[in-house]
Amino acid sequence: MDEDFEVVIIGAGMSGLGMAARLKEAGRNAFTVLEKAGSIGGTWRDNTYPGAACDVQSHLYWYSFGEQPDWSRTYAGQPEILRNLERFARSHRLDEHIRFGVEVTQATWSDEAGRWLLGTSRGDRLRARVLITAWGQLDRPAWARVEGADRFAGTQVHTARWPHDLEVTGKRVACIGSAASAVQLVPAIAEAAERLTVFQRSANYLLPRQDRALADDERAALLAEPHRYAALREDMFRERDGWAAGLRDDGNPVRDEFQRVAGEHLAAQVADDGLRDRLAPDHAFGCKRVLISDDYYPALSRDNVELVTEPIAGIEPEGIRTTDGRRHDVDVIVHATGFQPLDRTGGVEIVGRNLLTLREAWKEGPEAYLGMAVSGFPNMFMLYGPNTNLGHHSILFMVECQIDYVLQALGALDGGKDRTLDVAAHVQRRYNEELQRALAGTAFAAGCGSWYTTSEGRVVNNWPSSIESYRERTAVFAPQDYEGYEDYEAYEG
Template structure:
């Protein structure tokens, strides 16, 4: 099967090709949405992927040691659950193979077009559908557009004076260049988040010296063993064992980790564990003080790793806490005047997560630019829909990243909500529907109140837009998210944007979310 973008019929000289739905992105969100559409009886859709294969972050991040910090029994689709009794945390290649297998097994390959970046999407109000333009200039029409591009796919690269002077290779962990052999070299790693923690042990095993440049210390929790023990394997071999384990992981994360985001006593048990692990893993008082965060646990994404701290104590590994002033021909210079030699520089500096849908140009009713609407930070109703943008939906949209559990599970909830919206649209005979301003306003009010109770507002992280607005994480438990989706269905929060037939539609005004949802860990 040739899945290249060029296989889309090119009818630019005539009428454009029309689809019921176009899904943008072929990571967990896009693959899952494709399965949901097929199982709902919608077979007339395309999945457009800008790169040359499925997988999203699991295709892009091929750095040594890349793996997931969520057990794969939880980090997998409910309709295609992970069932390996040997390995708890498979690596990047295994996760990518899993996604590729789901796409093939569920019959998505005929719908998939790779190497097909989308440059623009415009709502044609008179016709009631969307025009999607690819970077190659192909013009496609769709009743519905679903953006499933995720939040962690555009690398964040800091700029330093003198970068052009450095003679060695430099690359981001998400753009790993395996043409460069780093064995026996002096390597600089900039950043101390999850990617840095995962790559450090592998680099330290072969490099002559590794210097880790810490911008901000991260809270670190020990990670369970990669492989299951004999007892766990025996339990998983029992009928229903995999399902029970998956459910235990889900409720455990929602009960133990979700409360970490809230201010006050709820985070204390996990912070105590993190401090105990720090004392246990690092015996050097100076190093321990250097890696102790000065903000509440949960203020940034918690690192789950059992090798990072011990590797920092190796004699040929050095933690540098002074800020980088500039790059030189032979390495980096910090603000204290110290010169740090480096043969290669690895940026483990994260992603431009708050910049949703960039660089695509999206225009809704009356030509409103979504980028202008989001200039002070992205927002969407339940992270899924936007007033003024009919029949446009998001997966992993603003404020729907689950910092304490499974994001594939969050996406599945969103997929089902999108299908519910499409069914309601068909029941009322509308060509397009959109979330009302009233629903969005009430939701935004709840969201801001919920975020104010978390530890995020004071902390600087990829959770926040440059305006200071917290745009990425969900400020409550996954169970709360499910209940809100159930409570605020399309019949009460959406209106008809255009009609297939003459019907009497009144704009529904959504009521404020119940107050009991605030700070609800259950």
């Protein structure tokens, strides 16, 4: 017999846990969270490579509700973030709602039942009135597509699948990639490795991180005086939200200042002219993800570290050969090559009305209304969906806007057991046309070939402006944007 739930959440990462906690706070306990892994944490469970950390200040990278963590650093590392997530789940008693080792393989909408019918890899069958996807944008590793990779005689790993028993001390290590995970990994293993070779396809803008340990008295004061904690978060929020202007493509003082700081950071940390030239970006600021680090440039200047900018021709049993004919002999190859951001289905076959699959609906690139709802897929909401990624701030603020919106949508459904919410196709189309016009004026659309865009250059990952603008746009659930809600005027939100 199928198990029936009011809400099913797929994924127990930060978004899914936040949604679950808010459901409990609202007294909505008829839900379950399905997690394919054996523990919570999402990206902070999966990314355990040396040096893994957050690029947003610790006090911003958390939910605005519930107990605030006692952060040890200005920028928390992966182990600390995961510990705080585990503490959060315990304090909200979420374990009683989470099913581990349950991978959803298919979710099919039934108009007749007014429910989502879910199947799992172990044969479970569940029904849900509302389906919430919380698998994020960066959950499926992308390996470098290099000829001969299967012939390498040594060890190959991806940063998002780092083996806990991997030892690089005294080894010759290759790092394919030089972006977000690489700038954290390289300094963390440079001293231990006998030799470390970093293969860079293109240089990124790099800003100072200014990370430091927080003194005991600072931490005690913040915890003892919640208003100080809140004020610190607010100040950080306002400052970073102002940075959104620096990602516009029309030239402005914020962007000019960031470029100046990045240039001075490179000049101050890299003395060698040749190395400095190879580390200088050739694209518009913000077109690719802007990175932060205090120790990546110094690591590249070490005698046992080499930056290689010649393209990779192939992988051989002994190592990596570049197009100049040189073979770089290595023992370990690390793929610091990110994820598959255009595959937003979480590995689940999602079938909506008229047997339309989400893959088919998104054949020209992912899109949704407000990043949450897709026409033809009733009563389904996405957290951290298309065009809700940021280049300047903490994604958790965007997710909280989405959680608030979903809670309002659930309230709209409460008025009738047969009600459904399917965003109107013309509403979704109009919204995305407006969104793409706004994105055309940002650095994201500057044509540098980043993971933010499709191969045709359409920006499908990022939000074009401030978090405040998104909060305003999502603050009030408008049932008139949805089909299947005939008496929405009776909904008082």
